[in-house]
Amino acid sequence: MLKIADRIAQLGTETAFAVSGEAAVFAQAGNKVYPFHLGDINLPTPGTVIEGSMKAIQDGKTGYCPNTGIPQLREVLAEDINAARGTHYTMENIAIQPGGKPTIGKFIMALMNPGDEVLYPNPGYPIYESQIEFHGGVAVPYTYCEGKDNFEFDMDALEKSITSKTRLLILNDLQNPMGAECNDAEFGRLAELVLQHDLYVLCDEAYFDMRYEGKSKSFASMPGLEERCVILYTFSKKFAMTGWRLGASVGPKEIIEVIAKINVNDESCSNHFIQYGAIAGLTGDQTEVKAILQTLKDRRDAAVDILNSIDGITCFRPNATFYLFPNVTGLMQRKAIDDYESLRKTVLHETGVSFCTRLHFGRPLPDEKTFYIRLAYSGIDLDQIAEGLGKFKNWAA
Ligand code: PLP
Numbered sequence: 001m002l003k004i005a006d007r008i009a010q011l012g013t014e015t016a017f018a019v020s021g022e023a024a025v026f027a028q029a030g031n032k033v034y035p036f037h038l039g040d041i042n043l044p045t046p047g048t049v050i051e052g053s054m055k056a057i058q059d060g061k062t063g064y065c066p067n068t069g070i071p072q073l074r075e076v077l078a079e080d081i082n083a084a085r086g087t088h089y090t091m092e093n094i095a096i097q098p099g100g101k102p103t104i105g106k107f108i109m110a111l112m113n114p115g116d117e118v119l120y121p122n123p124g125y126p127i128y129e130s131q132i133e134f135h136g137g138v139a140v141p142y143t144y145c146e147g148k149d150n151f152e153f154d155m156d157a158l159e160k161s162i163t164s165k166t167r168l169l170i171l172n173d174l175q176n177p178m179g180a181e182c183n184d185a186e187f188g189r190l191a192e193l194v195l196q197h198d199l200y201v202l203c204d205e206a207y208f209d210m211r212y213e214g215k216s217k218s219f220a221s222m223p224g225l226e227e228r229c230v231i232l233y234t235f236s237k238k239f240a241m242t243g244w245r246l247g248a249s250v251g252p253k254e255i256i257e258v259i260a261k262i263n264v265n266d267e268s269c270s271n272h273f274i275q276y277g278a279i280a281g282l283t284g285d286q287t288e289v290k291a292i293l294q295t296l297k298d299r300r301d302a303a304v305d306i307l308n309s310i311d312g313i314t315c316f317r318p319n320a321t322f323y324l325f326p327n328v329t330g331l332m333q334r335k336a337i338d339d340y341e342s343l344r345k346t347v348l349h350e351t352g353v354s355f356c357t358r359l360h361f362g363r364p365l366p367d368e369k370t371f372y373i374r375l376a377y378s379g380i381d382l383d384q385i386a387e388g389l390g391k392f393k394n395w396a397a
Contacts, residue, residue, distance in 0.1 A: 007134065010133045010134045010136075011130055011133075011134045012126055012127070012129055012130025012133065012134075013126070013130065014126050014127065014360075015126065015359070015360045016037060016038060016039075016126075016356050016360045017038075019037040019038075019344070019354065019355075019356055019360065020035075020037055020038050022348070022354075023035060023037060023348065023354040026348060026349070026352075026354075031352055032352045033348075033352050033354055034351075034352050034353045034354060034380060034384055034385075034387070034388025034389075034391075035354055035379050035380050036353060036354060036355040036375040036376055036377065036379075036380060036388070037354045037355055037356050037376065038376060038379055039176065039322065039323065039376045039378055039379075040242050040376075040378065040379045041236075041237070041240045041242055041292075041322075041378045041379060042378070042379045042380065042381070043240045043292050043295060043378075044240060044288075045239055045240050045241050045244065046239055046240070046281060046284075046288035046289055046292075047288060048277075048280045048281050048284035048285060048288070049235075049239055049241065049244075049277040049278065049280060049281040050277065051277075051280065052276050052277035052278075052279060052280025052281065052284070053273050053274050053276060053277030053280075054277075055276065056272070056273035056274075056275075056276035056277065057273045059276075061272045061273040061275075061276060062272060062273060063272065064268060064269050064272065065269045065270075065272040065275065066269060067095075067260050067263040067264045067268060067269050068094070068095045068096060068256075068260045068263070069094065069095065069096025069248070069269070069270060069275055070096075070272070070275045070276075071091055072275075072276075072279055073096060073275045073276075073278055073279050074091035074094040074096065074248075075090075075091045076279050076282050076283060077094055077096075077233070077248060077250075077278075077282065078090050078091050078093065078094055078250075080282050081231070081233065081250060084208070084209075084216070084218075085217075085218035085220065085221045086218075086221045087218065087220055087221050087226055088226060089226075089250055092253050092256070093250055093251060093252070093253060093256055094248050094249070094250050094256065095248065095249045095256050095259045095260045095263060096246070096247075096248050096269075096270045096275060097246075097247045097248055097249055097263070097270055098245040098246065098247070098267055098270045098271065099234060099236060099245040099246065099247045100204075100206050100232050100233065100234030100236055100247035101127060101247075102247070102249075102266070102267075103202070103204075103230065103232040103233075103247065103248075103249040103259075104125075104127050104128060104131050104170075104202065104204070104232065105127075105131045105134075105135075106249060106259045106262045106263075107168075107202045107230050107232075107249065107255075107259070108131050108132060108135050108137065108168070108202075109135060109262060110255055110258040110259055110262070111167065111168060111200050111255065112132070112135060112137045112167060112168055113136075113137075113167075114135070114136030114137065115136065115137070115138065115165065116137050116138065116165060116166075116167040116168065117137070117138045117140050117163060117165040117166045117167065118132045118137050118138065118139060118140065118166075118167065118168040118169075118170060119140050119141075119142050119158065119161060119162070119166060119168070119169045119170065119199075120132065120139055120140070120141060120142070120170040120362075121141070121142060121143070121144070121170065121171075121172055121175060121362075122141035122142070122143055122361070122362035122363070122365060123143070123144075123177055123178060123325075123358055123361035123362055123372070124141075124170075124172060124175065124176070124177075124361055124362050125172060125176050125204065125361070126360065126361060126362055128170050128362075129362050129363065137168075138165070140161050140166070141161075141362065141363075141365060142154060142157060142158040142161060143157065143365060144175070144178055144180045146316075146327070146370075149316065149317075150179065150180055150181065150316045150318055150319075151175075151178045151179070151180035151316065151325070152180065152186075153180070153182060153186045153190075155186065155189055155190075158193075159193065162193065162197055166197060166199060167199065167200065168199060168200050168201070168202065169190075169194060169199050169200075169201045169202070170201075170202045170204065171190070171201055171202065171203050171204065171219055172204040172206070173203070173205070173217075173219060174205070174206075174207035174208060174210070174211070174216065174320040174321050175207075175321065176206070176207065176321060176323055176361075177323050177325050177356070177358075177360075177361050177372075177374040178318075178323075178325045179316065179318025179319075179320065179321045179323055179324065179325060180318070181318070181319065181320060182219075184217075187217065187219060187222060188222075190219065191219070191222040191223070191224070191225055194225065194228060195224060195225075195228075199228070200228050200229075200230070200255075201219065201220075201225070201228055201229045201230070202229075202230055202232060203218060203219050203220050203229050203230065203231045203232065204232045205218060205231050205232060205233060206232060206234050206236070206237060207237060207320050207321040207322075208233075209237065209238040209293075210237050210238065210293065210296065210320055210321055210322060211293075211319060211320040212293065212296070212297040212300065212319055212320065213319040214319050214320075216320065218231065220250075220251075226252070227252050228252075229251060230249055230250065230251030230252075230255055230256075230259075231248075231249070231250040231251060232247065232249065233247055233248040233249075233250050234246075234247035234248075235247060235278055235281070237322075237378075238289060238292070239278075239281050239289065239292075240292055244271070244274050244277075245270070245271065245274075246270060246271065246274050246275070246278055295382075296322050296377065296378060298382055299322075299377040299378075299380070299381075299382055299385055300317065300318075300322070300324070300377060301317070302382055302385050302386060303324055303375060303377050303385050303389060304316075304317045304324060306385075306386065306389040306390065306392075306393060307324065307326050307375075307389065309393065310331065310392070310393050310396045310397075311330070311331070311334070311396065311397070312328065312329075312330030312331030312332070312333070312334050312335075312396065313326050313327065313328050313330065313331050313396070314326065314327045314330075315327070322376055322377055322378040323374055323375065323376050323377075324374070324375045324377065325372050325373075325374050326372065326373060326375070327370055327371070327372055328343070328371050328372065328373050329369075329370045329371045331396055332371050334396075335396075340357040340358065340359045340371065340373075341357075341359070343357065343371075343373070344356075344357050344373070347392060347395065350395055351388070351391040351392050351394075351395045352388065352391065353388045353389070353391060353392045355373050355374060355375045356373065356374045356376075357371075357372070357373045357374065358371065358372045358373070358374070360374070361374065
């Protein structure tokens with residue numbers, strides 16, 4: 001009899017993919033769907049990356065390459081990261097990965113022992129909870145609350161959650177799903193806590209470059225923290241390369257060596273020829289990269305304006321990411337809907353608008369009283385945003 005290994009029971013997943021599946025079934029039945037559920041990007045990868053990769057294929061870069069990635073890319077990426085963040089990395093601090101996501105599990109494998117406690121954002125990217133628990137750690141959630149212009153760190157609660165067993169902090173500044181970002185004071189306080197409690201930090205910077213106003217800041221650039229942080233870097237978002245699978249782990253040499261050893265055991269190396277495309281993307285003309293950002297900004301503004309015009313919905317306008325996390329508590333009360341799945345399915349079936357809810361971003365915390373949904377605007381054009389959210393608004397009325 002087939003018996004799946006016990007440890008698999010601890011492995012979570014991204015339930016947002018189930019929402020995609022449901023939307024696809026609804027669309028196949030002949031219905032119009034407005035896809036706000038998945039953080040994929042429906043914009044083309046810049047020509048620089050495509051041409052660089054094609055040339056590399058023609059030049060025969062189709063065999064294995066070093067498990068840490070090709071040295072040329074590691075050098076260029078270190079320079080690019082330092083220029084944007086004020087850090088001091090060299091190629092020794094970089095292990096290329098097949099996407100941003102692999103850094104999460106590899107960071108945890110490298111630094112966490114079974115029983116160690118790991119602080120992670122909730123609502124947050126669900127893979128943190130999954131990987132911590134799969135590797136035998138204790139996932140300790142921290143959260144954000146509504147501030148004046150955006151969600152803010154619940155710093156008091158985070159401080160109270162630190163115990164003698166806390167070993168790691170996962171920080172996703174420019175956060176999925178809430179679009180939250182830390183201010184200088186919050187970075188300062190977090191840095192004190194990290195040093196005081198001897199913590200190591202995963203800085204998930206998947207959205208570092210997806211910024212429309214202001215300037216992104218890396219927690220790793222705070223005094224004394226470069227030695228304690230591993231940055232999750234990805235090409236997925238900035239270069240609209242989600243399906244190409246290329247990213248990097250960036251951090252102290254000793255940790256990167258361990259991660260590189262895990263690379264050998266897992267995938268041997270990341271795709272060889274795409275790494276040449278990535279060099280071309282980083283060093284070549286940035287016109288198309290900037291156009292991606294402008295398109296996303298226009299979408300954000302259109303979506304936020306419509307959402308805020310709906311009775312019972314309030315929505316922040318985050319400076320970064322491509323997600324919105326509107327508070328829909330008033331709407332649900334007005335419509336006498338008291339659970340997330342009823343709201344999501346009703347709106348999908350009556351309007352075609354497909355979104356995720358708070359339930360897709362970590363186990364709900366015990367005392368949550370407000371309801372939130374998450375809309376991604378990276379995979380839907382401006383006219384479809386207006387049309388779909390217009391239907392949502394009519395339904396809400
Ligand atoms: N981290 C966060 C917060 C994300 O939202 C995502 C993707 O949605 C990732 C990491 C992983 O991205 P990728 O593996 O495509 O680089």
